[in-house]
Amino acid sequence: ETGVTQSPTHLIKTRGQQVTLRCSSQSGHNTVSWYQQALGQGPQFIFQYYREEENGRGNFPPRFSGLQFPNYSSELNVNALELDDSALYLCASSRENQGADTQYFGPGTRLTVL
């Protein structure tokens, strides 16, 4: 059984650029959530996708957008990057569209915005 994978591992961008981060969910999981973790803080929920539809969004501006594909993999896109977007971006997948289930996290993508 393949776990949650994310790519790339590290990324360096400059302010104003756009970035796409990718996540492959664990086999059999149809729900993907994205989190942003700034240094020294806990992860903050960005949004969740369930069967290719956005299913909840945290307090993030519209320049944070996402997609989920028929194979349940997902992308996080961030436009007009700002310095404060520098963080570890975590993807988590789960079997059901319910909080009671265990979410499995990927290793994260470290984004640095200069």
Added chain:
Amino acid sequence: KQEVTQIPAALSVPEGENLVLNCSFTDSAIYNLQWFRQDPGKGLTSLLLIQSSQREQTSGRLNASLDKSSGRSTLYIAASQPGDSATYLCAVPDYKLSFGAGTTVTVRA
């Protein structure tokens, strides 16, 4: 809105001591509570999940308790080892996970 707080923010103990990590949450209507471990710059590893109907959950040297009425959970790590050095996060779900800021643990050899 669910608020999750973890105290202390950091903890340093000599090897062999027991660790006590605290987590509090504001909304007691929870499905479950999870404890995670995070090594520096890495993703999250789930340690324990306590269902709302449970009061305790154990895995090896780890024991987590849950008191929904008081909005508290405690993670106990027995006989700490240097390999236990990491940040420990608690999280409460609805359709998403609400995390505390974590407790960073250092176990000194």
